Amino acid sequence: MTGIVFDIKRFAIHDGPGIRTSIFLKGCPLSCWWCHNPESQKKGIEHLRFKFKGSLSIGWETTAEELLIEVEKDRPFYEQSNGGITFTGGEPVLQAKFLMETAKLFKQKNFHLCLDTTGYTAPKIFQEVSQYIDLFLFDLKHLDDDYHKKYTGVSNKLILKNLEYLVETKKEVHIRFPLIPNINDQANHLENLAEYLSSLKYINNIFILPYHKIAQGKYEQLNFENKMNGIQEPTKDEVENTKFFFEKSGFNVKIGG
Ligand code: SF4
Incomplete structure (x- = not known):
């Protein structure tokens, strides 16, 4: 089986x-x-x-075995630092079969695996993938479904359902929250978010990812x-005020990935 990596x-x-x-x-x-990797x-x-x-080619076809050769190169560094491998994207679960085959092979080799995910996929697929993953970096962008659709193009219903599944099954989850002025930084939205995450229990860690304009040039270059x-x-x-707010709500909060 092959997958596409970029x-x-x-x-x-x-x-x-x-x-x-x-x-x-x-x-x-x-x-x-606000996508930094529109390509x-x-x-x-x-x-x-x-x-x-x-003209540039984005992506190449590869196999789990080829990726294993690549990640083995840095095994000593993972072992010294309690690190490992992170699947990110894009949305890795979009290539669920390839992701599972690769994650299964990596688990057999004892790598610690993180999945950076939006959680937007059918629960059955998400649940299958989740058995190979040690830590989820779960992106939560907006709690209000209408705004979620407006700013990301899709509903957040599946996303919340999959997040709740991870919590129910006591998987380790770090929430990643992109902080974006006028889009999701309003006080009432932050309050709703803190309340929702508190209600889930077992979620302790929030990473705030402040929006930055680093990808602006890319949009211009690509005429997007x-x-x-x-x-x-x-x-x-x-950013500091948002961090303080979530800390006051009982979470461990870090700024950045
Ligand atoms: S989830 Fe959003 S920000 Fe992340 S890769 Fe997809 S479009 Fe870009």
């Missing part, structure tokens, strides 16, 4: 505990306004035209519509 990052330190290798699987069913959203290998760099025009990065104070 990047492999060695020595990653923001994608879960310790030193990790992050494997980026191509394709995502969401289309978030990753389409499933399959793409040939994109960049304004100044010419950038819906974030006019939306500012949160200030340092806004």
Whole structure:
């Protein structure tokens, strides 16, 4: 079986505990306004035209065995730092069969596995995938379904259902919350979010990912519509205040991945 990967990052330190290798699987069913990797959203290998760099191929076909060779290179670093492998994307679960085959092989080799996921997939598939994963980095973008649809293109119903499944089965989950001014940083939304996460129990860790404009140039280069025009990065104070708010609500909070 083969899958499509669009990047492999060695020595990653923001994608879960310790030193990790992050494997980026191509394709995502969401289309978030603030996406930093818009070139990753389409499933399959793409040939994109960049304004100044010419044409680039995004993604390549690979196998679980080839990925194993790659990740074995850094095994000593994972062992020294309690690190491992992180599957990210895109949305890795979109290639569920390939993800499961790879994760199963990696588990046989005793790697610690993280899944960075939106949780947007059929519960049956999500539950099957979850048996191979040690830690979920679960992206939660908006609790209000209408706003979720507006800003990401999809409903959050499956997402919440899958998150609740992880909690029920006592999986380790870190929430990743992208903090975006005027989109999800309103006081009432933060309050609802804290209340919801408290009600789930077993969720202790929130990582705030402040929106930044780093991908703006990419949108221009690719001639993609950038819906974030006019939306500012949160200030340092806004980020700190949000951190303080979640801490007051009883969570361990970190800024960044
Ligand atoms: S879920 Fe992540 S990869 Fe998918 S569109 Fe949103 S930001 Fe981009």
